[in-house]
Structures are given as C-alpha cells and as structure tokens.
Amino acid sequence: MKNLKYFILITFISTSFFSCDDDFLDTVPNDRISSELFWQTDQDAVFAANAVYPFLLQDAFSFTMWDAMSDIGHVTLQWRDESLVEKGAHNSSNGKVASEWAFAYRGIQAANIFMGNVEKMTPQDPALIERLKAEVKVIRAYSYIRLAILYGDVPLVDHELTLEESRELTRTPVEQVWDFISDELTASAVKLPKVQSDKGRITKGAALALKARAMLYAGRYTEAALAAKEVMDLQVYSLNASYKDLFSYQAQNTTEIILDRQFAKNVNNNNIFNLTTPNSIWPQVNQFVPRKRAVDVYQMANGKDITDPTSGFDPYNPYINRDPRLGYTIYTLGDTLLNGTIYNPKPTSGTGDAIGSSENSTFSGFNVKKYLNPEDMAQPTNCGINIILLRYAEVLLTYAEAKIEANDIDQSVLDAINEVRQRPDVNMPPITVMGGQEELREIVRKERTVELAFEGLRYFDIRRWRVAENLTGIIRGMTYENNSGELVTIALTGFDIAFDKERDYLWPIPNDERVLNPNLTQNPGW
Structure with missing residues (x-):
C-alpha cells in the first residue's frame, strides 16, 4: 500500500462530460481518465479503492492537534484555530471546525462514488470486489464515527450526491448514525479476511475494532465489549514486546497494529x-x-x-x-x-x-x-513512518472499560488491563483487587491516558466521559x-482553558455549510 499512488480518485471524481452535435468535438479527453474507460477491470476497482484510503487521515498536523486541544496537551501557537478550540473561543466559522466536517464528507463522497460505480461492473473475481467494497465501507464508517462524536446529528449519506441533493440534506439523529456505523462494520467484518497480504489494507480485525471504539463512544457498552472480544478471539493480534519501539520504523506492521495510515519517504x-x-x-x-x-x-x-x-x-x-x-x-x-x-x-x-x-x-x-x-x-x-490509528492495546482497554460501564465486572476486566500494564518493557504492578464500578472506572481511564497519550484519542475521551x-x-x-x-x-498566564458544558460537548455545524444549505440546523448554544 505504501507505494501505490493516490491519483485515481482525483481523476475519476473530476472527469467532465461534454456533449455536442459536432462529431469532431465528441471525443474522449486525453488529459484525464474518463469514467467511460475506467471501471472496466478488477484492477480498476483496486486502484479506486486505494484512492479512498487517504481519507483515514487528513494529515499529520490534524492528527497531532487532537491531543493538543485536550487537557494533556497545548497548542504552541496561540493564533491557530485549534488554540481557539482549546480555550473555548471557537465558533461556527472556525477553520478546524470547518475542515474536519469537509474532510469527512469528502471521504464519504469518495466512498459513495466507489460504491456506486463498482456495482455497475462485471467482475472477473467477485470475491475480490466484495472485499474491496467492505474495505471502503469501513473507511466510510470511520468518517461517520468522527462526525458523530464531534457534531452529533449529521446528514447520513450512502450514495453519490448531486449538487442539488447536497443542498437539500437534513441532519440525521445521531442514534441512527451510530446504527448505520454498527451495521456497516458488522457486515464488512464478514467479508474481510483476518490478514491481508498487502500490508495496510483493512482487515476483519480493523472492522471489529472500529466497531468496538464506535460503540464505546456511543455509550452502547455491551456491543462495544462484544466487538472487542471478537477481536481478541481472532488470535491475530498481540502487544508489541517493546512500548519504547512501538512508534519506530522497526515496529511497523507488527501484530499490535490493527489500522494505520501508511506512508513512505519520497x-x-x-x-x-x-x-x-x-x-x-x-x-x-x-x-x-x-x-x-x-x-x-x-x-x-x-x-x-x-x-x-x-x-x-x-x-x-x-x-x-x-x-x-x-x-x-x-x-x-x-x-x-x-x-x-x-x-x-x-x-x-x-x-x-x-x-x-x-x-x-x-x-x-x-x-x-x-x-x-x-x-x-x-x-x-x-x-x-506509519501513523497508527488503532492498535491492540486500545482494544483491550475498550473491552475493560465497556465491561465496567455495563457493570459486567469479572476477572477478564483485570486481565485485559493487566495485559497492557505488564508489557515486558513496561512491567507495571498488576491490578489485583476487584474493586467496584467507580474504582475500576478511574483505573481504566488512567490507563487509557498513559497508554494512548498523544495518539489522537484523549480529546474524544474527555468529551464522551463528560x-x-x-x-x-x-x-x-x-x-x-x-x-x-x-x-x-x-x-501559562493569560491563557485560561474554558469549557461550557451546555454548549461545547458538540461542535457547531460550520457556518459555510449552513449558508449553502439552510436545512442544516445548528447545535444548541451556537
């Protein structure tokens, strides 16, 4: 996956269609790939699916900014849009608020374009096409997870939109969005293999692990625990022996990595x-x-x-x-x-x-x-260096937290937490006392904080924990x-963190989106 070039998406999204009575103008453009020539072979579908993968991560900057806006980090430059979010001074015109919405929906549109076109093909290898469709559905669900936790009710779109349709969209209740995410990831997991020979491609474990994360975010704890347990039972993943080396080039594609955004120098x-x-x-x-x-x-x-x-x-x-x-x-x-x-x-x-x-x-x-x-x-x-989006340690902690929140506490909760704490080069003392829900909640939250620090998750954790x-x-x-x-x-005097609990648990719907589509209602307080 590292060495595949992601130009196909641009070409097939931007393909223009012209008609004219004069035959000499009715030609195939030679400066782009026409949709009339593309979508012919299974390899075309592979290229098109590859072109959706970049929508897993906007860029390294956006990745680092999530923890920078949380209680464990700080944005260095106070004039940045992220700094305004950090101190609760953002509004519906904030650049970070607008860019996250736009990037997610560009990814969703790219996935929908893929799904609409691949259905028209006559594949040589139907199993391959089914696998690619599952991969793209997981990426689409990944975008919706981010939208749901940030904005709440958002338009739920499962097909390629025309310009006219985009101006008529309304917001779908967030519980329906979580239903869609759960269904898509469950169905995709059935179609995906445990292991992909092409490193970086989405697997069964990635679909299930994302479902576990999504259901944890949605507060559907029994579903989250079950999905996390399915990942554990695959017996594909294990913790890297060295936490110190986990973010090095040497540790890329090890058994702890469930989902990452693959990169390559030059x-x-x-x-x-x-x-x-x-x-x-x-x-x-x-x-x-x-x-x-x-x-x-x-x-x-x-x-x-x-x-x-x-x-x-x-x-x-x-x-x-x-x-x-x-x-x-x-x-x-x-x-x-x-x-x-x-x-x-x-x-x-x-x-x-x-x-x-x-x-x-x-x-x-x-x-x-x-x-x-x-x-x-x-x-x-x-x-x-590949940027890790989901690793096995998170799955173990998701399993433990979900069981605690569901008040389904047993030895497996301690086992999951201790597996993370006792990685060979960490070797922290195990948790041995089976405490109550409140005590174990504090333990697992601390463990998530130290284990997953600066991996883009803390901002979402403190919001869902309220x-x-x-x-x-x-x-x-x-x-x-x-x-x-x-x-x-x-x-840092003169820079106070502020958070309005009546308003700030949801971001505002971006102002530009509401100007283009007045049907998009605004979140309370904005």
Missing part, C-alpha cells in the same frame, strides 16, 4: 517529526507540547499515584522511578535528545528549548517523543528547582 510522506520535535533539534516549527497534567498521571513504578504520601515520589527528582511509559512518551528535563544533547528547557538554560526563548519552544518544559525517529532527522518533513468542564483553568508545566533551591512550577 513517495507518500508526512511531516510528523517536523511538527513535534523539540525546538533545539528543528527550530521554529513545533506545534504542540504536553502539559503538567499529562506527566502527573503516570504512576510511580510501584503502582502508586505520585499524590500518595507513601509512593516515594521526590519533587526534586520527579521523573525517577516512574511508569516507564513516561520516559518513552515525553521528553523531560535531563533526557538525551536524538542529536545527543541534553534536554534542558529551564528558562535560564540558554538552550534552544529554554522556556520563552522563541515562539515555538516549549512553554511547559515538555516535548513529545512518540514518532520521533533518528531516520527523520536529516529531512524532518519527509517522514515515512468531564471536560472539570479540566479547565490555567495551563501548567514542569516543576523545577531554580538557582535558589526553590521549586517553581511553570504556568
């Missing part, structure tokens, strides 16, 4: 290194950084929270004897950077990472490690010892 690249690297390595480009809240949630290596007086936490040495995932995920004071220098973000350090030294230097004293690889240092905008209004106020960064021996905690 062919179909991304710029995730450029977006997240510390300022001292690649100056003036960093887009987001972790906050103190992200660092503090990692337990001590003995399994106790750092707020526990018996944990052994030392505020003068705050990163010692912590959950190893902290060191694998976030750059903290004293770490060794990829170029061999020591990470020193203290305001008086004089390094490129010193807090306040430039617009793109970390405000918090932290930087993200995930997806930063030495192979990309020479060309930070030409990365070939806790976002409790995570507001001043953004804080690292605590460090100043030259006088005093402990000082960085605070």
